[in-house]
Amino acid sequence: DAGVTQSPTHLIKTRGQQVTLRCSPISGHKSVSWYQQVLGQGPQFIFQYYEKEERGRGNFPDRFSARQFPNYSSELNVNALLLGDSALYLCASSLAGQGGEKLFFGSGTQLSVL
Amino acid sequence: AQTVTQSQPEMSVQEAETVTLSCTYDTSESNYYLFWYKQPPSRQMILVIRQEAYKQQNATENRFSVNFQKAAKSFSLKISDSQLGDTAMYFCAFMKHRRSGAGSYQLTFGKGTKLSVIP
Numbered sequence: 421d422a423g424v425t426q427s428p429t430h431l432i433k434t435r436g437q438q439v440t441l442r443c444s445p446i447s448g449h450k451s452v453s454w455y456q457q458v459l460g461q462g463p464q465f466i467f468q469y470y471e472k473e474e475r476g477r478g479n480f481p482d483r484f485s486a487r488q489f490p491n492y493s494s495e496l497n498v499n500a501l502l503l504g505d506s507a508l509y510l511c512a513s514s515l516a517g518q519g520g521e522k523l524f525f526g527s528g529t530q531l532s533v534l
Numbered sequence: 535a536q537t538v539t540q541s542q543p544e545m546s547v548q549e550a551e552t553v554t555l556s557c558t559y560d561t562s563e564s565n566y567y568l569f570w571y572k573q574p575p576s577r578q579m580i581l582v583i584r585q586e587a588y589k590q591q592n593a594t595e596n597r598f599s600v601n602f603q604k605a606a607k608s609f610s611l612k613i614s615d616s617q618l619g620d621t622a623m624y625f626c627a628f629m630k631h632r633r634s635g636a637g638s639y640q641l642t643f644g645k646g647t648k649l650s651v652i653p
Binding site (some may be wrong): 451453455458459460462463464465475476478508510512514521522523524525526528529530 | 538553567571576577578579581582587625627631638639640641642643644645646653
């Protein structure tokens with residue numbers, strides 16, 4: 421079975437641009453979460469979606485948005501990029517209900533903002 | 535708000551030896567989950583072990599075991615018979631317990647401990 425897949429693996433953007441990151445969850449998983457991992461730090465929670473509804477949002481500005489599609493895949497959008505948005509963006513999926521606390525992560529998208 | 539503290543930025547261990555990574559946390563919740571995740575150079579976060587706070591028995595997964603001290607809010611990871619493939623960043627993480635299907639499954643991570651296994 422395929423794990424969580426993220427695309428692209430690497431991305432270079434300039435300040436002020438917009439970026440879209442994509443995530444496909446493990447088959448059967450209905451919940452998708454997004455995390456930002458700045459170099460040398462642990463991941464920080466950005467969003468969680470379940471059944472296309474936002475279920476949680478971390479302390480990130482409105483420049484960050486996300487959505488979940490009927491097939492449970494998800495996109496993370498970041499507008500007006502800043503240098504500080506350079507980070508590894510991790511997507512995680514999980515089951516709904518029992519066992520939903522076990523998150524399975526993808527290998528991430530490395531975003532560099534120049 | 536919950537906080538997770540890992541006080542050892544880096545550690546090293548000889549192959550086949552045992553090493554213990556420390557983690558403390560702060561929360562007012564009574565029911566929650568604690569996790570250890572491993573992040574090798576491939577960057578993928580891999581779940582190592584999970585502990586439910588209402589279970590007093592310490593979790594074990596093969597060579598990995600935890601020492602969960604709820605009153606002290608301490609959650610350490612012991613790796614026995616260390617292998618070269620254990621070289622990675624290790625993150626301790628906290629999650630509030632939620633009713634099935636309700637609310638957000640949100641992890642709060644520590645800053646990590648870089649573990650090097652020496653041949």
